Amino acid sequence: MTRMTSSARPLLSRRLAEFGTTIFAEMSALALSTGAINLGQGFPDTDGPEEVREAAVRALRDGLGNQYPPGPGVPELRTAVAAHQQRRYGLSCDPDGEVLVTAGATEAIAASLLALVEPGDEVIALEPYYDSYAACIAMAGGRRVPVTLRPHEGSFRLDLDELRDAVTDRTRLLLINTPHNPTGTVLTRAELAAIAELAVERDLLVVTDEVYEHLVFDEAEHVPLATFPGMRERTVTIGSAGKTFSFTGWKVGWVTGAPDLVAAVRSAKQFLTYVASGPFQYAVAEALCLPDSYFADLRADMLAKRDLLAGGLERAGFKVFRPAGTYFITTDIRPLGESDGFTFCRALPERCGVVAIPNAVFYDHREQGAPFVRFAFCKRTGVLEEATSRLKTLAA
Secondary structure (H helix, E strand, O other), X not given: OOOOOOOOOOOOOHHHOOOOOOHHHHHHHHHHHHOXXXXXXXXXXXXXXXXXXXXXXXXXXXXXXOOOOOOOOOHXXXXXXHHHHHHHHOOOOOOOOOEEEEOHHHHHHHHHHXXXXXXXOEEEEEEOOOHHHHHHHHHOOOEEEEEEOEEEOOEEEOOHHHHHHHOOOOEEEEEEEOOOOOOOOOOOHXXXXXXXXXXXXXXXXXXXXXXXXXXXXXXXXXXXXXXXXXXXXXXXXXXXXXXXXXXXXXXXXXXXXXXXXHHHHHHHHOOOOOOOXXXXXXXXHHHOOOXXXXXXXXXXXXXXXXXXXXXXXXXXXXXXXXXXXXXXXXXXXXXXXXXXXXXXXXXXXXXXXXEOEEHHXXXXXXXXXXXXXXXXXXXXXXXXXXXXXXXXXXXX
């Protein structure tokens, strides 16, 4: 039976009308149809540590998490998250009231914004930004205010004056992402101190997405915003197992913060998934207790892959912004005589058998991101070598 609707009222709400099928679905479909190497979507093509996989199998066999886990997350994982924050950053968290387990970082972002933003509130986000930020702000009824990271001396940098000028009496929350996807920028200690000072001065809440915390390179340093004076009580910090342990399909994330903030986020989260990923929570608890050598080896492996792909992109003729963090490389296609990232990325699979993502999808004003294209290097070395070989045809 055909559903009858009024032509005056579309089925999709106005809040979500600007969001269609994601570019990731489009480009992944192109990769499948053309047999191209997919360096677009950010997921590894190998599994994480064997002992962590075995911990998940053991949890399944022992009947741990096969039924609904506790709403805030299993105690073992909440304790492991708290211990991780203390060991790595000196942040003290009560596992019972200051840690909340979520269905990945995406749900953590959604629940945080739904809980903390009233309709009409302004939310400042660093542009370009992960696409779910815009959708979640819209679902919360907030008004998105972008502050753009701009190319400067080989990386993308934040203009602190522009950030200060963006704050108005209607600003409720700063949505910060460091290490930053898609640019690979890692905010410096001085930049974070200035953000903290602004948040305290203007009495703003902060949601900080730190899922790439263990993927920082060269001289970069990840410093949680919650460690700065006055920020502990106003910051929701988001972490995730997917990026650190290469189990993106498990969808295990978490929120840490002051009890009132975590309680607010939990109030929204309980009506989204309620609970998720039961057996995997036990495995991630063990993963967070891996020795420091695991995290050092992960960084070294990703650094080598970054340099492999960056070198290949440079030889192919791209201008490369070598990232200080994450596992993405942003490039400028103008040296190749191109200026439209959408057109370039849609043609790239047929031209040389590689898929990338146009950065314009991460911008409100798409013309600002038009010449930039993102590649993921979280793939096997042989895959990256083959991709760079294919990309060489662009230089010709």
